[in-house]
Amino acid sequence: xxxxxxxxxxxxxxxxxxxxxxxxxxxxxxxxxxxxxxxxxxxxxxxxxxxxxxxxxxxxxxxxxxxxxxxxxxxxxxxxxxxxxxxxxxxxxxxxxxxxxxxxxxxxxxxxxxxxxxxxxxxxxxxxxxxxxxxxxxxxxxxxxxxxxxxxxxxxxxxxxxxxxxxxxxxxxxxxxxxxxxxxxxxxxxxxxxxxxxxxxxxxxxxxxxxxxxxxxxxxxxxxxxxxxxxxxxxxxxxxxxxxxxxxxxxxxxx
Amino acid sequence: xxxxxxxxxxxxxxxxxxxxxxxxxxxxxxxxxxxxxxxxxxxxxxxxxxxxxxxxxxxxxxxxxxxxxxxxxxxxxxxxxxxxxxxxxxxxxxxxxxxxxxxxxxxxxxxxxxxxxxxxxxxxxxxxxxxxxxxxxxxxxxxxxxxxxxxxxxxxxxxxxxxxxxxxxxxxxxxxxxxxxxxxxxxxxxxxxxxxxxxxxxxxxxxxxxxxxxxxxxxxxxxxxxxxxxxxxxxxxxxxxxxxxxxxxxxxxxxxxxxxxxxxxxxxxxxxxxxxxxxxxxxxxxxxxxxxxxxxxxxxxxxxxxxxxxxxxxxxxxx
Numbered sequence: 001x002x003x004x005x006x007x008x009x010x011x012x013x014x015x016x017x018x019x020x021x022x023x024x025x026x027x028x029x030x031x032x033x034x035x036x037x038x039x040x041x042x043x044x045x046x047x048x049x050x051x052x053x054x055x056x057x058x059x060x061x062x063x064x065x066x067x068x069x070x071x072x073x074x075x076x077x078x079x080x081x082x083x084x085x086x087x088x089x090x091x092x093x094x095x096x097x098x099x100x101x102x103x104x105x106x107x108x109x110x111x112x113x114x115x116x117x118x119x120x121x122x123x124x125x126x127x128x129x130x131x132x133x134x135x136x137x138x139x140x141x142x143x144x145x146x147x148x149x150x151x152x153x154x155x156x157x158x159x160x161x162x163x164x165x166x167x168x169x170x171x172x173x174x175x176x177x178x179x180x181x182x183x184x185x186x187x188x189x190x191x192x193x194x195x196x197x198x199x200x201x202x203x204x205x206x207x208x209x210x211x212x213x214x215x216x217x218x219x220x221x222x223x224x225x226x227x228x229x230x231x232x233x234x235x236x237x238x239x240x241x242x243x244x245x246x247x248x249x250x251x252x253x254x255x
Numbered sequence: 256x257x258x259x260x261x262x263x264x265x266x267x268x269x270x271x272x273x274x275x276x277x278x279x280x281x282x283x284x285x286x287x288x289x290x291x292x293x294x295x296x297x298x299x300x301x302x303x304x305x306x307x308x309x310x311x312x313x314x315x316x317x318x319x320x321x322x323x324x325x326x327x328x329x330x331x332x333x334x335x336x337x338x339x340x341x342x343x344x345x346x347x348x349x350x351x352x353x354x355x356x357x358x359x360x361x362x363x364x365x366x367x368x369x370x371x372x373x374x375x376x377x378x379x380x381x382x383x384x385x386x387x388x389x390x391x392x393x394x395x396x397x398x399x400x401x402x403x404x405x406x407x408x409x410x411x412x413x414x415x416x417x418x419x420x421x422x423x424x425x426x427x428x429x430x431x432x433x434x435x436x437x438x439x440x441x442x443x444x445x446x447x448x449x450x451x452x453x454x455x456x457x458x459x460x461x462x463x464x465x466x467x468x469x470x471x472x473x474x475x476x477x478x479x480x481x482x483x484x485x486x487x488x489x490x491x492x493x494x495x496x497x498x499x500x501x502x503x504x505x506x507x508x509x510x511x512x513x514x515x516x517x518x519x520x521x522x523x524x525x526x527x528x529x530x531x532x533x534x535x536x537x538x539x540x541x542x543x544x545x546x547x548x549x550x551x552x553x554x555x556x557x558x559x560x561x562x563x564x565x566x567x568x569x570x571x572x573x574x
Contacts, residue, residue, distance in 0.1 A: 010349075010375060010376055010377060010378055011375070014375055015375050015376060018371065018372050018375050019372065022361075022364060022368060022372060025363065025364065025368070026361050026363050026364065029363035029399075030363050089361075092358070092359040092360075092361075093355060093356075093357050093358035093359055094358065094359060094360055094361060096327065096355060096358065097353070097355055097358050097360075097412075097415070099326070099327060100325040100326065100327060100348070100351070100353045100355065101348065101353075101373060101376055101415075102345050102346075102348040102349040102351070102376045102377060102419070103345070103376040104345050
């Protein structure tokens with residue numbers, strides 16, 4: 001606002017570092033919450049991509065499903081971290097105490113976003129290791145890097161979606177609600193099985209789902225499919241903005 | 256430095272040198288939830304170095320008043336100030352420390368970590384060791400929150416409220432669930448903060464606590480102030496005497512005696528609030544020769560506050 005207020009601000013970066021560090025510590029120290037989210041995509045990938053490969057058309061299942069389970073894997077921590085984590089913190093009164101404290105709430109939300117992204121990256125790297133060493137998937141270095149960064153950033157619209165859910169539901173309902181959205185959306189978006197196996201009306205319906213578009217981007221990066229990259233980016237961005245707006249509205253109404 | 260005896264003084268602004276600065280203020284504040292009026296044109300000032308106890312039955316508006324002062328609630332009508340600023344601004348809240356009711360902290364974080372996190376939000380926080388010492392948590396900084404007892408957890412919440420050296424401290428029922436010894440320890444710390452010039456607002460169910468700590472007591476009912484003054488002044492307002500005895504007499508019958516304001520049964524005992532204790536005691540002895548265990552005490556703050564809350568003037572509207 002003015003020169004003096006710039007000086008009289010506690011170190012925002014330090015605040016952000018502590019907030020983010022603590023969010024990660026909480027995840028790390030309570031592995032019962034984080035391990036399932038991490039393990040499910042790996043388990044499904046091992047099952048359907050490596051052990052009993054599903055029909056994926058001309059492409060190797062290990063190759064194809066690396067992209068879609070990658071998308072599945074990053075959406076989970078975003079939805080759970082925000083949707084369930086926020087609802088629990090709100091129920092505890094911990095968020096109320098943070099609102100009363102002189103920490104800007106943006107610091108809290110950015111901390112959560114960063115935590116979800118660290119988590120997302122961990123899932124994607126683990127999947128990639130499985131794909132490369134056991135599935136025999138070979139990609140250029142640039143493809144790997146693009147895949148990792150796209151999927152990690154691709155978690156963002158789902159953070160917004162989780163924030164919206166977490167702003168609406170109580171902690172006790174949050175896990176059920178998130179699962180009811182996460183699992184059907186993932187299946188219908190073709191993240192578990194290739195979308196081409198689905199009846200045509202369902203294939204059209206998938207175009208409406210944000211998870212389909214993240215999967216489509218990932219498939220394009222590994223060199224499969226005829227994805228319209230621009231359209232997928234626009235849809236993901238649009239959903240992100242929409243969910244964020246609805247979440248902020250719900251947050252404001254809490255006051 | 257210390258405040259002289261506070262009286263009911265909202266109306267007349269005094270010169271700044273005779274009264275410490277107003278650090279928190281509600282002026283003409285009305286707050287509604289739908290059709291329910293939680294605060295009704297409330298005026299409240301809290302001065303530096305003052306402990307203000309906010310008392311009243313559930314639904315009197317205490318939590319709403321604190322919600323406005325902490326910036327949790329949006330002001331609907333009137334003015335709310337925290338050190339001259341809006342409590343909804345982050346910058347104003349650097350002058351605020353709050354201990355909320357029904358608040359649980361993340362169980363996996365350690366005490367030192369929590370204190371560090373909150374200290375980082377303030378401009379000139381206390382050193383961590385000082386915060387821990389004030390809150391009575393020395394040596395526990397490596398413990399996780401989940402490993403603490405209920406009383407220790409409450410102390411951590413208090414540590415977070417004071418770690419930033421705030422000028423205003425709001426504590427919402429701070430000692431609920433604490434044992435007598437911890438409660439006294441807590442009072443000692445609040446008195447120390449008062450000497451530092453901190454303005455404190457305390458809500459409590461323990462009137463003993465208000466009596467021990469508060470410079471000024473404000474009794475709310477239906478979102479309005481029904482009484483305000485020092486604990487001594489409020490006790491003086493009732494001016495009654497509490498009489499207790501073991502007797503088989505019916506409370507209703509005793510209440511009808513002249514000089515008895517209120518009578519109720521507590522197990523085998525009768526507890527009376529009397530305006531003329533000696534006359535009442537003579538009458539009781541005559542009515543029940545088997546009466547025993549007689550106690551005569553000055554009316555407590557509890558008596559006077561309950562009396563104020565129930566008084567017809569205040570109760571009229573809801574009757």
